[in-house]
Amino acid sequence: MRSNIAVTVCALALTAAAARADLNNPDTDWMSARYGVGFHYLQNWLAETKDGGPAEWNATVDSFDVNRFANDVASTGAKWVLFTVGQNSGYYAAPCSVMNSYSGYAPGERCSRRDLPMDMANALAARGIRLVLYLPVNAPKNDAQIANGFGLTVKDGSNGNWHLTTAFVQKWTQVVKEWSDRYGSRVSGWWFDGAYGANGWSSSMGVYYKNAAVSGNPDSIIALNGGAGSLSKRSDAQDYTAGEDGDLSTVCSSRWFSGLHCATFIPFGSWGGAGAVKWTDAQVVDYTNRQRSVGATVTWNLGVSGAGVVNPSYAAVLIRVKGSIGGGTGPTPTPSPTPTPGPTPTPGGGGLAGHYKMIARHSGKAVVVQSASTADGANVFQWTYGGANTNDEWLFTSLGSGYYQILNRNSGKALAVQSASTSNGANVFQWTYTSGTATNDEWQPVDLGNGYYRIVNRNSGKVLNVAGASTSDGANVDQWSWANVNQQMFQIISVP
Numbered sequence: 001m002r003s004n005i006a007v008t009v010c011a012l013a014l015t016a017a018a019a020r021a022d023l024n025n026p027d028t029d030w031m032s033a034r035y036g037v038g039f040h041y042l043q044n045w046l047a048e049t050k051d052g053g054p055a056e057w058n059a060t061v062d063s064f065d066v067n068r069f070a071n072d073v074a075s076t077g078a079k080w081v082l083f084t085v086g087q088n089s090g091y092y093a094a095p096c097s098v099m100n101s102y103s104g105y106a107p108g109e110r111c112s113r114r115d116l117p118m119d120m121a122n123a124l125a126a127r128g129i130r131l132v133l134y135l136p137v138n139a140p141k142n143d144a145q146i147a148n149g150f151g152l153t154v155k156d157g158s159n160g161n162w163h164l165t166t167a168f169v170q171k172w173t174q175v176v177k178e179w180s181d182r183y184g185s186r187v188s189g190w191w192f193d194g195a196y197g198a199n200g201w202s203s204s205m206g207v208y209y210k211n212a213a214v215s216g217n218p219d220s221i222i223a224l225n226g227g228a229g230s231l232s233k234r235s236d237a238q239d240y241t242a243g244e245d246g247d248l249s250t251v252c253s254s255r256w257f258s259g260l261h262c263a264t265f266i267p268f269g270s271w272g273g274a275g276a277v278k279w280t281d282a283q284v285v286d287y288t289n290r291q292r293s294v295g296a297t298v299t300w301n302l303g304v305s306g307a308g309v310v311n312p313s314y315a316a317v318l319i320r321v322k323g324s325i326g327g328g329t330g331p332t333p334t335p336s337p338t339p340t341p342g343p344t345p346t347p348g349g350g351g352l353a354g355h356y357k358m359i360a361r362h363s364g365k366a367v368v369v370q371s372a373s374t375a376d377g378a379n380v381f382q383w384t385y386g387g388a389n390t391n392d393e394w395l396f397t398s399l400g401s402g403y404y405q406i407l408n409r410n411s412g413k414a415l416a417v418q419s420a421s422t423s424n425g426a427n428v429f430q431w432t433y434t435s436g437t438a439t440n441d442e443w444q445p446v447d448l449g450n451g452y453y454r455i456v457n458r459n460s461g462k463v464l465n466v467a468g469a470s471t472s473d474g475a476n477v478d479q480w481s482w483a484n485v486n487q488q489m490f491q492i493i494s495v496p
Helices: 002-019 026-031 052-061 068-075 097-103 115-125 143-151 166-186 201-212 281-293 312-324
Strands: 035-039 080-084 130-136 187-193 222-223 263-266 299-302 353-358 366-369 380-383 396-399 403-408 412-417 428-431 443-448 453-457 463-466 479-480 490-494
Touching: 026 222, 035 130, 035 281, 068 115, 068 130, 068 312, 080 115, 080 187, 080 299, 097 166, 115 130, 115 166, 130 166, 130 412, 166 201, 201 222, 281 299, 281 312, 366 479, 380 428, 380 479, 428 479, 453 490
Parallel strands: 035 080, 035 299, 080 130, 130 187, 187 222, 263 299
Antiparallel strands: 353 366, 353 396, 353 490, 366 380, 396 403, 403 412, 403 443, 412 428, 443 453, 453 463, 463 479
């Protein structure tokens, strides 16, 4: 295992220079003029785990109800979650073979057996909410076995953190790379803590973190935190400001700060999510709208239990005020070249008849039968449109009352929900059309009035959905409750 890691470390070192971030990076556009919520889910802070060990940690992570959590977050109006995968205790909420290899810990001993970020990302994506992961740039302050395993042996007296070296950074970013490669586009960004000069941080180290973060998602963005109470740029590889502050004094005067998207991170109570709310409803509205008015961003740190229940008194604030958060300029997109005009989507109201391609709004990929199979049960996923086969084209035939039979052009099989399931996440595949015996192979395209459709299954009432909001070729297509998010919207474009 170590030999493979060493090869990857060398590869990161050789390509680190390429990881420099663009000034005014358009990959941050999804944050602009919006707000998110953050959570510190830490072994040494949670009531369920702070006095325990690996058994308690794994049991608590296993108990986390991601669907309850995602629903709680959705009720606040937040557009992303900033979530700690680990910090100073040495316990992490995801498996990691790199961590185990360097530290000598067994699987589950410090890195949880359950992959909580993976499960969380999927639940959030189904509700149109992005995930950003928090991780320090340093080894955990309270776990010498991990720090020593990665090559750190000296602590700084000023704050008790380990003293960073470039050799350590090259190893530690392999942890980031393993997670980035695993999560892909499910994770939209990273918030790296502890980039402190007092602990040996150098701006040249940032490229290693950026390179690792984009390994699995080329559009991933990173923040580097150099301390609370001010905005700072810690590396040319950085994309947005960390903006940690315990009060409301740090405010963005424009969307951009030294070429970085301007963002702040502020707690409602303690960083652990306890205590009374520090701000009045009016203060939360005013601060959020001040950030939004210039195209900037705020993440409000809330609290969450070991089982995934968001602090109800904190969530209640955003539930009450979300209707008053507005008045900003809206997202401030970075100018980009005018795209070449594409095909005009089939207009609504006139009915559908003939062959079409279905293109997901969020990814630009087509709905496709895997491997051009003609067999019953062949999976349906998304893939770049075009090629020798016609497995990415579909024949729409009206059944009346707005419903359609949708047959794959290559196989003649119908688009269907597996096992006539009515559950969220049920798989979509192809099957021989069964007229009159079931309706899981009948669909209603609903014109959204913006050139896109939601495609509703007659049996379940759920809509066609790209799992995890992935933009990758091969991402699965399933069904999910309508959430008005881009991975559930499709162009239906006529083809010859």
